[in-house]
Amino acid sequence: MISLLLQGCHRGARNAGESVPGDKVLASCLKDAAEAGEVLYGHQDDLSYGHSWLVTDWESDALERSDVRDVSGKYPAVLGFDLGGIELGDAANLDGVPFGLIRKAALTHIDRGGVVTFSWHPRNPLTGGDAWDISSDQVVASVLEGGDKHGEFLVWLDRVADFLNSLGHAPVIFRPWHENLGSWFWWGGKLCSADQYKALFRLTRDRLTEKGVTNLLWCYSPNGPVSAGDYLSRYPGDDVVDILGTDIYEYVGQDDFETAGTRYVGQAREMLSTLETLAAERSKLMCFSETGLEGLVDPHWWTERLYPAIKGFPVCYVLTWRNAHDKPGHFYAPWKGFAGEDDFRAFCEMEDIVML
Numbered sequence: 001m002i003s004l005l006l007q008g009c010h011r012g013a014r015n016a017g018e019s020v021p022g023d024k025v026l027a028s029c030l031k032d033a034a035e036a037g038e039v040l041y042g043h044q045d046d047l048s049y050g051h052s053w054l055v056t057d058w059e060s061d062a063l064e065r066s067d068v069r070d071v072s073g074k075y076p077a078v079l080g081f082d083l084g085g086i087e088l089g090d091a092a093n094l095d096g097v098p099f100g101l102i103r104k105a106a107l108t109h110i111d112r113g114g115v116v117t118f119s120w121h122p123r124n125p126l127t128g129g130d131a132w133d134i135s136s137d138q139v140v141a142s143v144l145e146g147g148d149k150h151g152e153f154l155v156w157l158d159r160v161a162d163f164l165n166s167l168g169h170a171p172v173i174f175r176p177w178h179e180n181l182g183s184w185f186w187w188g189g190k191l192c193s194a195d196q197y198k199a200l201f202r203l204t205r206d207r208l209t210e211k212g213v214t215n216l217l218w219c220y221s222p223n224g225p226v227s228a229g230d231y232l233s234r235y236p237g238d239d240v241v242d243i244l245g246t247d248i249y250e251y252v253g254q255d256d257f258e259t260a261g262t263r264y265v266g267q268a269r270e271m272l273s274t275l276e277t278l279a280a281e282r283s284k285l286m287c288f289s290e291t292g293l294e295g296l297v298d299p300h301w302w303t304e305r306l307y308p309a310i311k312g313f314p315v316c317y318v319l320t321w322r323n324a325h326d327k328p329g330h331f332y333a334p335w336k337g338f339a340g341e342d343d344f345r346a347f348c349e350m351e352d353i354v355m356l
């Protein structure tokens, strides 16, 4: 049972303190899972809120509610959280989730035997806008050494480091500067050069390491599908990346489910096949870092789309995005009462899908 193995590795790494290289232990657990053909299922923000509920009194809440568990009887094996807002010293992240709750949920999940991954949608350090503010192509340049915002940006990184250090020695996956081959974030493809992007990733890793954050597995997760050449065009380097990931969503748009679903499965398999080759060449792990179909409008998405998309690839985990409590159509996992429950249960019960 891989989930029991994960439990052992996390507890060991957390309780033994700095003498145990927790990142190495977590990497080896994830490698074992991938080699055994097992895929950990993950969900963003799963313990903090769901489609129509929200943890309010987080200090006394046991954090036992989960849309995924309400439907499947089990927690997701992987929990994702976003650190957007930590850089300003905010009390809650960009989606209104208190960082105290995020910390508690992450540690609770790790104690239960799960794996935690953090993304980060920081604000735009040059304009003061949000992560999606692409009004300037000078933002990355401004935070690198020699740039006007470099000093302030180091303070931002230090706040990220302080938060991650507050998790003790729990090993976690960190996935900054994601979807960088598109141009919808200020660190995107048309907003900086490849060298500037790589320098941004390295600066982040170097600064966090200097601040004592040594318990991370670093994930590089461009949007896909892209060719191997494009994937590598901004790859920061084998010495700073541990996991090769990709973010690919299904979009239905004007198409019917069959067309959209077939396209999604094709795109995902093509990208995961590329990652399998690149990861094997570099002895890296690979994951499907973000995916989903907003509103789950295809009732058989789990068994007929997601499962065929990942089947046979050594992805150590697949994570579907959040179930927003305040935007009724913005959800990527089912909740109790939603029509596609049976299909999700069937997916969770597949022998190669690991839940907690």
Ligand code: BMA
Pocket: 082, 094, 095, 121, 321, 322
């Ligand atoms: C996006 C959406 C936004 C959210 C952001 C960060 O994909 O879900 O509503 O603010 O992720 O979680």
